[in-house]
Amino acid sequence: MLLIPCPYCGFPRPEIEFRHAGEAHLMRPEEPASDEAYAAFLYERENPKGIAAERWRHVHGCGRYFNALRDTVSDRILAVYKPGEVRPEVAS
Amino acid sequence: MSGFRATSGGRFDRARRVSFTFDGVAYLGHPGDTLASALMANGVSLVGRSFKYHRPRGVLAAGAEEPNALVTVDRGPGRITPNCRATEVELFEGLVARSQNRFPSLGFDLGAINSMLKPLFPAGFYYKTFMGPAINGKAKFWNRLFEPLIRRAAGLGAAPTEPDPDAYASLFAHCEVLVVGSGEAGLRAALSASENPAVRVILCEMDHDFGGWLLADPTGARFRDEAIATLRTRPNVRLLSRTQCFGLFLQGFVGLVERVTDHLADPAIDAPRERLWQVRAGRIVIATGAIERPLVFPDNDRPGVMLSSAAHILQGRYGVLPGRAIVVATATDAAYRTAFALADGGARIEAILDRRDHAGERVRAEAEARGIRVETGLTLLGTTGKKHVTGVSYAPMQNQDLRGPSQVIACDTLLVSGGFTPTLHLLSQARGSLRWDEPLSAFVPDKVPENINIAGLASGDFPPELRGAALGLLPGNDDKSALAFVDFQNDVTARDIRLATREGFRSIEHVKRYTTTGMATDQGKTSNINALSIAAESLSQSLPKTGHTTFRMPYVPVTFGTLAGAYRAELFDPIRRTPMHDLAEKRGAVFEDIGLWKRAHAFPRAGESVKAAVQRETRTVREHVGIFDASTLGKIEVTGRDAAAFLDRIYANPVANLAPGRCRYALMLNEAGFLIEDGIVARLSDQRFHITTTTGGVGKVLHLLEDYRQTEFIDLDCFLAPVTEHWAVIAVQGPKAREVIAPLIEGINVAADAMPHMTIREGRLTGVPCRLMRASFTGERGFEVNVPADFGFFAMEALLARAEGLGGGLYGLEAMHILRAEKGYIIIGQETDGTVTPHDLGLGWAMGKAPRDFIGKRGLARPDLLAKGRKQLVGLLPDDPAVVLEEGAQIILQHEPSTGIAAQGHVTSAYFSPNLGRGFALAMLKDGRNRMGEVVTIPMPGERVLARIVSPVFLDPEGRALHG
Structure with a gap:
């Protein structure tokens, strides 16, 4: 079970307090957008081996959404940050 | 009949006795015994029947790795536990245990006929032999006849059918260091970690007593006793016996299961049977020791054949000798030590048969001094006996060739030692990796996660006496009809594994599944390395290239009760009742x-x-x-200065222009433009909305709305409150x-x-x-x-x-x-x-005409969502008014369809209406709105129904009844 720190509540906390909410930093394409660009926004995801930026919600806590960088190989959360903040640089 | 209790030795309560029954026969044992040690002390050596061939089996091992001695412990209705390892079942007054997989009795088992039919039971036999003719493409003979028969004949214990009356507890714990295993390495790790009082240490041990090997070794007893005494004085140490570490998970998360009452004759009525510990540990020390491997040769499974280490523990801990005339067959020096200990305990060592050309200097000298006959450089060719071993045959070897004629030594017990395997299941679960150590002939830790330490034998740090190995089928045994068992629990022989590789299974994972080696409750603890070795040899490749199968948790079986804990019945599947439930x-x-x-x-x-x-x-x-x-x-209250603007972006319908006091039926789309929710938006005042959702959808909707509120429409000031x-x-x-x-x-x-x-x-x-x-x-x-x-x-x-x-x-x-x-x-x-989409349902009007943006608007403009020929909502009236269509039934346009015709739609809702006086249905049908009046065909069970396409509004199309 993952340990996840909440950027609002602090401390690493067990995964069961959280709910995964998909890939982070998905940007709706600027309109007018091509159908291909919009389809990519809807359906194409990174799924990297290594560092993934993803969204989580502290659903059984403060209820807030935030971003996290997770190493998909070690399953460690390397950084958490609030929506709108710049994705931090981390080494896996 | 061969085992007996020696007059001295062991760590159990010699003064007191407890009575128990096995297969209905009463026996006496002592507190501190296991069922296995007590049975052997009573001379009982036949304790089970094997999985496939129903071969008589005795106790092979001394702990969790036991593959043979599986028993059912009966603690009363609903409290029957099958597949308990007799080597782990603690004796208590009144214990009732039964053997398994035999009919009518353990001594006379009709299933043993399978042994004579063994050509019918090769690897993968259930796939090849019994399929029988398929009827209408279904393997009816397999499903109805052969599978149930085989399941009955080949199997382990039966699960109880009553609900489990016991309670199970669950708790969380945190520690800086968790030590798994309380042998010498584990005790030393716990002692040193807990010197600092700020370091919380948990030491868990599967056995009912701490000490591991030290419990069987009189020279280690003092260190063990002092270490436990010291640890008990330290408040930062928690000692958990009868506690298995069954799984290591991410980031130091560990699952432990503690057996709380199973060993008690009269447990407290409010005590949980077992306790699940969910531990978050900063560091984990794996001190799980090593498990001895048997030797693979024909008829190596008779009762009386036992691992050397198990016999050593039996004697050292329980004062029980497995027999009086013992032959030790070995590839390690450790088995010599066993022989010496048993000789001291009163047994006669008939011979030590060493697979190797040379034994270690010290043990050789001691054997000589004790006058024990030692033969070296040989292979084992078989055993004699039926329900108990009566002799062992062997022959001298030179390289891979027999050097002389075979000889037989009579004995009542054969101890075997094929080398030791570090117990690294937990490391593997924690995503560590193993590497093959050729000199040691064992898999040892390779990449170890940074929060894990491996201590003692588990690390592969073997003292010289534990080194040495005889892997795979012993040479000189190519007789194809002989049963040389590799996996005792699953009745997998060397021949089965060779057959699997001949039939094209090259991956060890496939060999495992095809032959079932390493599966079931013991997960191949004693068999995996031998199986690998035979597979590697017959594939003519190295053992490291063959690799090993994945270690699965749990290490030993964990009850469903423990995993479920208190979450049963209404706590697992809660019932929600409305405030008016009682009225209804x-x-x-x-x-x-x-x-x-x-x-x-x-x-x-x-x-x-x-x-x-x-x-x-x-x-x-x-x-x-x-x-x-x-x-x-579902009900959500949306408030705030920008509540209207927020909902206007959420819903496909315009909401901002809704006047206070007005309601609107509103649709919620996802980004792709598909309809995901509907409900009513009611505006109570300028800044307060009461919105409804479907019964099942409110959680999802609230989650989605919060997402947009927090991360996308952050320019808007509003709040959401669930008020369902x-x-x-x-x-x-x-x-x-x-x-x-x-x-x-x-x-x-x-x-x-x-x-x-x-x-x-x-x-x-x-x-x-x-x-x-x-x-x-x-x-x-x-x-x-x-x-x-x-x-x-x-x-x-x-x-x-x-x-x-x-x-x-x-x-x-x-x-x-x-x-x-x-x-x-x-x-x-x-x-x-x-x-x-809303258009598909004829709800396009809901989005209004004025240009505005909302979730799903761009998605709705994608070409596929605008394409002609999409399924549209229509009504259906079956020609026969009495017919009610099946919901989910497919719709075809042809009235006399040929096979392979594609469905054009499906029935979504169908009822009998008293107001229409007939059956009617709603359906989604390709291009449905252009097909009004056409007749379609709906295949139904046993018939085809014709139905006319009509408007989905069957009553009051103008909506007059709504108003006034």
């Missing part, structure tokens, strides 16, 4: 499970069928008035709806012109605050009365009394479904499936 119950409701909710399906009267009740209720609403509990509807359980909702529907509510309502003018369709007002109902909505999901004049949940029961009682006075009454979920379908009102998840 009193009125004879038949309930239906909708998610977690109990909803009234219908209210049959005395002597009335459920079907008839549904028809009556449906008519009552159209003719008089009906009362319906709609409390389960705050409001009880009573729908009052029918021509007399106003008559029902009018006298009960205070502070609201409910006249037709003052409160038209799709409005909301706040006032009181019989003195209770109420949000009164004029809305309809039936097509009739309707009100939805929202009162605080605590008043729901009384409000419904009052409304029902009025309704009944006017010829009305309660209606249930099924009547509601019919009423809405007659009007072509959709239900999310019934007419929609995540690929349906």
